[in-house]
Amino acid sequence: MEIFGSHWANHWEAIAKAWRSDVEEQDMVLIPGDISWAMYTENVRLDLEAIAALPGRKAILRGNHDYWWSSLSKIKAVLPPSIEAVQNNCIVYGARAICGSRGWTVPGSTNFSQKDARIYEREVIRLELSLKAAQKTGLSIGPVMMHFPPLNEQSEDNGFTMLFEKYGVTRVLYGHLHGRSLEGAFEGERNGVEYTLVSCDHLGFMPKKIME
Numbered sequence: 001m002e003i004f005g006s007h008w009a010n011h012w013e014a015i016a017k018a019w020r021s022d023v024e025e026q027d028m029v030l031i032p033g034d035i036s037w038a039m040y041t042e043n044v045r046l047d048l049e050a051i052a053a054l055p056g057r058k059a060i061l062r063g064n065h066d067y068w069w070s071s072l073s074k075i076k077a078v079l080p081p082s083i084e085a086v087q088n089n090c091i092v093y094g095a096r097a098i099c100g101s102r103g104w105t106v107p108g109s110t111n112f113s114q115k116d117a118r119i120y121e122r123e124v125i126r127l128e129l130s131l132k133a134a135q136k137t138g139l140s141i142g143p144v145m146m147h148f149p150p151l152n153e154q155s156e157d158n159g160f161t162m163l164f165e166k167y168g169v170t171r172v173l174y175g176h177l178h179g180r181s182l183e184g185a186f187e188g189e190r191n192g193v194e195y196t197l198v199s200c201d202h203l204g205f206m207p208k209k210i211m212e
Helices: 011-022 045-052 072-078 114-137 159-166 179-184
Strands: 028-031 057-060 083-085 091-093 096-101 140-146 171-174 188-190 193-197
Touching: 045 083, 057 091, 072 083, 096 114, 114 140, 114 159, 159 193
Parallel strands: 028 057, 057 083, 096 140, 140 171, 171 193
Antiparallel strands: 091 096, 188 193
16 A cells, blocks of 8 residues: 555554554444455455454445455355445444445546446445345434445535435445545535545544444
């Protein structure tokens, strides 16, 4: 990761140190994508084991650089016991059902293309599958993890935001943005939904408490 700037030097050591300091075994840690540079599922075990060795339960989501991520059944086969994957489903934690979708570039974004439109529409469907799974539990829905920002540069409505509001989601986390792209990221409340950017360099490689 150091190719993206000197502040990434020894980033894993910084993450692990802060994690051990702040996270307890009963906590849930949400990791919304870009987990490993591995290209294939069989090559990701060491990275997953390093994450699993840290305290707490972990909920992970696919990022655009997680090329190792394949079908959910194959992912589950390599996940250590303390890590669970969100893909068209939800994860129950206490009185909450954690949901998510990788997301994609949304309409109205710079350079949004017809190819983006197809992937975006598919991800909207996947998000609703996750929200419907949560709804069936009868628990409070959320927080919701996205990898891509769910809003464009003008913070306009789209399929993702409409689903958040339809299903009563109040907290959304997203990543993907790094470096100079962090400057224009939206954080705050919009139509009853609190949006939080949790890219690790944005957080100084430290966990951020989202909810009690």
